Amino acid sequence: MGCAKNVVDSEKLMAQLQLSDVEITPTIEDADIAVINTCGFIEAAKRESIEMILAQVKRKSGGKLKKVYAMGCLTERYSKELTQEIPEVDAFFESNQISAVLEAVGANLKEELLGERTLTTPNHVAYLKISEGCDNPCSFCAIPIMRGKHFSRSLDAIVKEARGLAAKGVKELVVIGQDTTYYGLDIGGERRLPQLLQSVADLEGIEWVRLMYAYPAKFPLEVLDVIASHPNICKYIDMPVQHMADPVLKSMRRGISRRATVELIGKIRERVPGIALRTTLIVGYPTEGEKEFRELLDFVNEIRFDRLGVFTYSLEDGTTAFPLGDPIPAEEKTRRLNAIMEAQQKIAEENNQNLIGTTRRVIIDRVEGDQYIGRTRADAPEIDNEVYVTSAVHLRPGQFCDVEIIDATEYDLYGTHNPRVEVRLN
Numbered sequence: 001m002g003c004a005k006n007v008v009d010s011e012k013l014m015a016q017l018q019l020s021d022v023e024i025t026p027t028i029e030d031a032d033i034a035v036i037n038t039c040g041f042i043e044a045a046k047r048e049s050i051e052m053i054l055a056q057v058k059r060k061s062g063g064k065l066k067k068v069y070a071m072g073c074l075t076e077r078y079s080k081e082l083t084q085e086i087p088e089v090d091a092f093f094e095s096n097q098i099s100a101v102l103e104a105v106g107a108n109l110k111e112e113l114l115g116e117r118t119l120t121t122p123n124h125v126a127y128l129k130i131s132e133g134c135d136n137p138c139s140f141c142a143i144p145i146m147r148g149k150h151f152s153r154s155l156d157a158i159v160k161e162a163r164g165l166a167a168k169g170v171k172e173l174v175v176i177g178q179d180t181t182y183y184g185l186d187i188g189g190e191r192r193l194p195q196l197l198q199s200v201a202d203l204e205g206i207e208w209v210r211l212m213y214a215y216p217a218k219f220p221l222e223v224l225d226v227i228a229s230h231p232n233i234c235k236y237i238d239m240p241v242q243h244m245a246d247p248v249l250k251s252m253r254r255g256i257s258r259r260a261t262v263e264l265i266g267k268i269r270e271r272v273p274g275i276a277l278r279t280t281l282i283v284g285y286p287t288e289g290e291k292e293f294r295e296l297l298d299f300v301n302e303i304r305f306d307r308l309g310v311f312t313y314s315l316e317d318g319t320t321a322f323p324l325g326d327p328i329p330a331e332e333k334t335r336r337l338n339a340i341m342e343a344q345q346k347i348a349e350e351n352n353q354n355l356i357g358t359t360r361r362v363i364i365d366r367v368e369g370d371q372y373i374g375r376t377r378a379d380a381p382e383i384d385n386e387v388y389v390t391s392a393v394h395l396r397p398g399q400f401c402d403v404e405i406i407d408a409t410e411y412d413l414y415g416t417h418n419p420r421v422e423v424r425l426n
Contacts, residue, residue: 001049002039004176004212006072007120008129010037013098014118020107024118028059033067033105038074040146042314049074050086057088069093071101073146077318095147096132115161119168122365124398125381126170130158130196131177135186136215137253138242139321140282140313143178150179152187159199166205171398172363173206174380179215181223194222201230207400208363210380212238217255219264224271234377235272238307240280244299245292248285253320258299265303276378278307281340284333285313286324293336300343306351307384308344310337345410352385352408360415362387362403364395374403376413391417 013035014024025031034056038049049072059065071093075082079092093101099109110116119126133148134141162173175197177183184192201209211227214237227233243249244258256264268275281300283293300308312333315326364374365381372389379385389395389403395417403415 001037001052002041002045002073004127004174005129005178006037006039008117008127008176009072009095009098011117011120012114013037013101014120015113015116016098016102016110017105017107018118019110019113019116020102022105022107028056029064031065033069034059034065035101035105036068036070036072038070038072040072040074040077040142042311042316044314046074053082053086053089057086060088067105069101069104071095071097073143076146077142115157115164117161117165119170121381122397123169124363125172125174125365126165127176128158128162128165128173128200129153129176130180130183134178135182136179136217136255137320139251139253140242140285140316140319142316142319145318147178150182150186152183152185152192154187155184155192155196155199158196159203162200162206163203166203169205169398171206171400172208172210172381173200174210174212175200176212178213180211180213181215181219191218191220193220194226197223197226197233198230201226201233207232208377209233210236212380214239216241216261216264221267221271224268227275228272235275236278236378236380237268237275238278238280238380242280242282243285243288243292243296245288245295248288248292248296251287251321251324252282252285258295262303276306278309278380278384279305280309280311282311282313283336283340284328286321286327288313288328288336297339297343300340301347304347304351305344306348306378307380308340309383310340312337348385349408349410352410352413355405355413356408357405359402359404360387360413362389362401362415362417364389364397364399364401366397367395372417374401385411385413387413387415389415389417391419393417393419 036052039045053070056068060068067090069091070089072095075092076094082092091104102109132151134143135150216239241261246258360376362374364372366373372395374387401417403417405413405415407414
């Protein structure tokens with residue numbers, strides 16, 4: 001359940017299970033044991049995880065499962081309460097208790113093979129988690145409560161894992177962490193994300209490297225030089241700014257002002273021309289009045305992000321914003337979310353319409369009938385735009401091709417592949 005970081009954890013657990021000859025079944029109907037990797041980030045995610053646990057407990061009570069285990073962020077945070085409320089679950093484990101989960105299902109941890117993963121993504125793309133936890137003091141966020149302080153993996157371990165993924169046919173690596181720009185501070189006293197990106201980009205077989213979860217405060221500008229100078233690093237940054245009204249930013253404890261954020265975005269666009277910027281916003285924060293919301297909406301229209309997502313504020317116990325309560329009604333939060341997304345929809349449609357007549361580099365993700373579906377450099381897997389491609393020749397998932405864009409909607413592109421055009425490597 002939940003984010004890409006959880007996906008990586010699940011993939012590593014699956015690999016360890018298979019190394020101990022435990023079969024991973026394609027569907028729950030074929031399984032004896034269910035292991036649920038939960039999410040506890042916001043209320044909706046917690047509810048989804050609990051519903052999944054209850055569904056598998058019901059299967060167990062009906063004799064369709066022998067055991068049900070739960071792990072991950074939700075259980076890390078609420079193990080005592082969950083044990084009391086859902087005693088039918090055989091055991092709850094914390095996020096990093098992979099060895100305990102393995103022992104529970106009759107497997108053994110292979111420490112020498114900890115980097116091994118069973119990919120659940122298409123074989124040509126994989127997430128590369130470079131760190132765990134977070135040291136940022138954001139008032140609304142419970143991640144430090146669940147995942148602890150920031151911990152950077154060693155550069156050698158990351159490069160080794162990336163090289164192994166490339167050897168398996170992975171062509172696109174999506175760099176993730178709770179805060180990727182913090183990488184290295186805890187082990188060497190300096191931000192080492194630029195060196196990490198360069199090391200990964202230099203690996204044979206890796207054709208796209210994509211940066212996600214970049215924190216705007218104290219952003220290491222050297223990253224921009226690395227992105228600009230490496231053709232296989234996508235000109236793309238995911239940088240959640242959350243809000244743009246200074247009073248809200250201060251209450252959120254984001255460590256950056258509106259002015260500094262606008263200046264940073266200007267530097268990014270200046271030093272990496274044509275870069276695609278993705279962001280995430282929160283509406284309905286306790287101190288967000290109509291004035292602050294209007295300022296956020298104006299900011300969206302002014303900056304014109306290429307990709308944008310919005311969450312409504314979720315009151316999380318244990319966070320520093322918890323004493324502020326949750327005074328904004330759900331209906332008002334939804335109204336504000338819809339207003340932001342309507343503005344972004346217009347921006348996205350205009351941006352996509354401007355691409356008609358151009359040729360874009362596309363990686364094919366899947367095939368549906370006679371339609372090929374892929375993404376451009378400006379699109380991360382699962383969350384961004386897709387390109388629907390027609391081609392006179394057969395294309396396969398993981399293949400790169402040049403596509404002429406002939407039509408566009410707000411969130412999708414449509415194009416044709418000319419097989420007479422030579423396919424480049426990047």
